[in-house]
Amino acid sequence: MFSIFQYSFIQNAFLTGSVVAVVGGFVGYFLVTRGLTFAGHALSHIGFAGAAAALLIGVDPIFGMLAFTMVAGAGIGVFGKDLREEDINIGIVMTLALGLGALFISLYNGYAEQAYSILFGTILGISHTDVLITLAIGVATIAVMAVIFRPLLFSSVDPEVAEARGVPVRALGILFLILVAVAVSMSVEVVGVLLIFTLLVGPAATATRLVHDPIGAVSASVGLALAYTWLGIFLAATGNWPVTFYIATISFIVYLPIRLITARK
Amino acid sequence: MDQKTVISLDGVTVELGGRTIFDAVNFSVEKGEFVAILGPNGAGKTTLFKLLLGLLKPTKGEINVLGAVPHRGDGNIGYAPQHRVLETDLALRARDVVGFGLDGNKWGIGFGSKKRDAMIDAVLKEVDAYQFADAPVGHLSGGEQQRLLIAQALITDPKILLLDEPLSNLDISHAQEIIALLTEISKHRSVTIMLVSHDINPLLPAANRVLYMAHGHSAMGTPDEIITSATLSKLYDTKVEVIRSGDHVFVVGAEI
Amino acid sequence: MITLVDLLRQSFIENAFVAGTLIAIVSAIVGYFVVLRAQAFAAHALSHVGFAGATLAALVGISGLLGMSGFTVAAALGMGALGKRIHGRDVEIGMILSFALGLGVLFLRLYTNSSSETVSVLFGSILSVTHTDILLTLFFGIGTLVVLAAIFRPLLFSSIDPEVAEARGVPIKLLSIVFMFLLAITVAEAIQVVGVLLVFALIVAPAAAAQHLTRKPFSAIAISVALGVAFTWAGLLLALATSWPVSFYIAALAALTYFAAIKIGHFMRPHARAVHEHPGRETRVG
Numbered sequence: 001m002f003s004i005f006q007y008s009f010i011q012n013a014f015l016t017g018s019v020v021a022v023v024g025g026f027v028g029y030f031l032v033t034r035g036l037t038f039a040g041h042a043l044s045h046i047g048f049a050g051a052a053a054a055l056l057i058g059v060d061p062i063f064g065m066l067a068f069t070m071v072a073g074a075g076i077g078v079f080g081k082d083l084r085e086e087d088i089n090i091g092i093v094m095t096l097a098l099g100l101g102a103l104f105i106s107l108y109n110g111y112a113e114q115a116y117s118i119l120f121g122t123i124l125g126i127s128h129t130d131v132l133i134t135l136a137i138g139v140a141t142i143a144v145m146a147v148i149f150r151p152l153l154f155s156s157v158d159p160e161v162a163e164a165r166g167v168p169v170r171a172l173g174i175l176f177l178i179l180v181a182v183a184v185s186m187s188v189e190v191v192g193v194l195l196i197f198t199l200l201v202g203p204a205a206t207a208t209r210l211v212h213d214p215i216g217a218v219s220a221s222v223g224l225a226l227a228y229t230w231l232g233i234f235l236a237a238t239g240n241w242p243v244t245f246y247i248a249t250i251s252f253i254v255y256l257p258i259r260l261i262t263a264r265k
Numbered sequence: 266m267d268q269k270t271v272i273s274l275d276g277v278t279v280e281l282g283g284r285t286i287f288d289a290v291n292f293s294v295e296k297g298e299f300v301a302i303l304g305p306n307g308a309g310k311t312t313l314f315k316l317l318l319g320l321l322k323p324t325k326g327e328i329n330v331l332g333a334v335p336h337r338g339d340g341n342i343g344y345a346p347q348h349r350v351l352e353t354d355l356a357l358r359a360r361d362v363v364g365f366g367l368d369g370n371k372w373g374i375g376f377g378s379k380k381r382d383a384m385i386d387a388v389l390k391e392v393d394a395y396q397f398a399d400a401p402v403g404h405l406s407g408g409e410q411q412r413l414l415i416a417q418a419l420i421t422d423p424k425i426l427l428l429d430e431p432l433s434n435l436d437i438s439h440a441q442e443i444i445a446l447l448t449e450i451s452k453h454r455s456v457t458i459m460l461v462s463h464d465i466n467p468l469l470p471a472a473n474r475v476l477y478m479a480h481g482h483s484a485m486g487t488p489d490e491i492i493t494s495a496t497l498s499k500l501y502d503t504k505v506e507v508i509r510s511g512d513h514v515f516v517v518g519a520e521i
Numbered sequence: 522m523i524t525l526v527d528l529l530r531q532s533f534i535e536n537a538f539v540a541g542t543l544i545a546i547v548s549a550i551v552g553y554f555v556v557l558r559a560q561a562f563a564a565h566a567l568s569h570v571g572f573a574g575a576t577l578a579a580l581v582g583i584s585g586l587l588g589m590s591g592f593t594v595a596a597a598l599g600m601g602a603l604g605k606r607i608h609g610r611d612v613e614i615g616m617i618l619s620f621a622l623g624l625g626v627l628f629l630r631l632y633t634n635s636s637s638e639t640v641s642v643l644f645g646s647i648l649s650v651t652h653t654d655i656l657l658t659l660f661f662g663i664g665t666l667v668v669l670a671a672i673f674r675p676l677l678f679s680s681i682d683p684e685v686a687e688a689r690g691v692p693i694k695l696l697s698i699v700f701m702f703l704l705a706i707t708v709a710e711a712i713q714v715v716g717v718l719l720v721f722a723l724i725v726a727p728a729a730a731a732q733h734l735t736r737k738p739f740s741a742i743a744i745s746v747a748l749g750v751a752f753t754w755a756g757l758l759l760a761l762a763t764s765w766p767v768s769f770y771i772a773a774l775a776a777l778t779y780f781a782a783i784k785i786g787h788f789m790r791p792h793a794r795a796v797h798e799h800p801g802r803e804t805r806v807g
Binding site: 032033146147148149150154158163164165207208213262 | 318320337338342344345346351354355356357358361362365366368369370371372373374375376399400401402414417418
Binding site: 087 | 726
């Protein structure tokens, strides 16, 4: 059973998946706390347009994805509070991005395989370079998150007092969304654009219902994300079904009973 | 400026977005006072707090807080905004919210320490919130959350406490609990308290002066001096009647 | 030389126009209520649930439309039963959406190894809609419009002011369930035109744009329908002329029109607040 670990593509998958899971679990806690889960979902779809555009001009999709998501993330941060129906605005931008993505894919002439892997993840096809890039970006992201942890949390819950205490509330908000953009782009490798929620929100949403102190909740969130990812990769490697299906299903069936049990009226 | 004056506004004018929110406002507050701030919405009560917290600079005039120009991040001023309805599944305990007051603005993760926990416990006991110190904030009532915000403001041992509508959305008995708590705090710590409210009545036994703001102008004095038909009519520039019945005061003809 | 008229004569194009127009009309009207009830994300999620239904249908060999409708109706009834508590339920909705998508990915992988089929389900295939689908669409569409007409006033009331409506004896929970049922059917149909991922463009965008231009319900619905039909026709014609995807055009037109409507709305009423502010969103910090 464990003989699969001798294959380097499996090792790569586990390494990359682990880094992505840690970042996702950490960032996800704040997505849930700040009520930005839909924005995160939309960012991934916007990233799809970037990835498709990159394919079209012959560049590595990850760069297109990073570019589009970081700009969109900063945009939401800058214009977010000034727009009233944020959900609809974000949703329409997301729709436009998907439409563009559909266009680019159709112009890209038949490499639907690439489009498919952006949409649904490609962790079992990760190369060694990808692992190193992911590791670098992941470590940087975690470092920044660790530094801004306290003031970000403070401004998420109590923005007026935080502001009075000298916390740069608005700037942190924008920085956070840029970090979300990075986390989303990384997660695409594992679960694909369409299923960001399962890794970025699922573990965090489950953890925050079980553990009530911030550091504990983040740890639980990261732990769950790692568990889902490892299990998902392992099951997919020993069978024929897609990794993303496993992670999505595990994420959901763990979340559902916990959500129902801890429901508060 | 003598040692007893903690806040003073001198000819302060604030213009925002084409509107004059403050028009040459003058008043001063002495150490240990309990000032109730009243007035209609949009009259500038929140603006006043922003000025005192150094978040806003006046267009004209001078402000002095504890002998200096107001600046952001001043640990001498505690600020408790109105409690908000927090989502029930926030992974944050009561003690975490209070802890923000201590070091929420410092970078890093901030793993706890015994000393830090002791400080938080002490202030939680002071506001009578120790019994739910480890409860998730989303599970607490409005009154309980308000107490946490007061504790959060107190933990840095401030000399001035600014409270923005702490009594709104609280039923009368909870409002009275908060006022009793604030009166205790005012005595024990000799802080100066400025509290915004929409109803003067629960504050009558506690506040020693009232600052009334309307239409860019202000009037400051004891409740008996300020809440009179004459003073308020002048302030609102329209006929306002003040009716006293028992220990209740009613303001008729204008929004408080 | 093939002229546009010749192109239009081909029956698959006729099918596309007929189906597309009907779907646009129904979507726009249902969409008006979706926006009013702040259920845009729920509608988006339903389309993903539809994806699982469509792929399962393909796997077992039944009509895609029936498969989608089956799944969306089931999910919608679940949401409707939750009633008012759909507000601010982004996390729950997103989890269901993702689970459904995950299932869909599995079914699709079991059904075919072709990535291009996947992409076409996700992004729409109105130009290949069959005659049976047209009949089903006609049936569902007209049925939806009839029911909507019947419940119009109480639905409007309960969407704008649920507590007062309830006090007046309006059965808001029942209406909520019926509405979600109609939404489910409409979503399944809209998927045929723009695909799973772009349902927002047909259901939410026209209505959201309309509500920035006017507050009166009938005017808003009329504008919504006009916009929805306009996008769809323009999208179809442009797609035929340039062979770029229909869904791209509809999405692009929807977005442009929406943002233009916001600007125009600001211009017309500079200090007005939007009709449908979200309750229960006090803690959004962005």
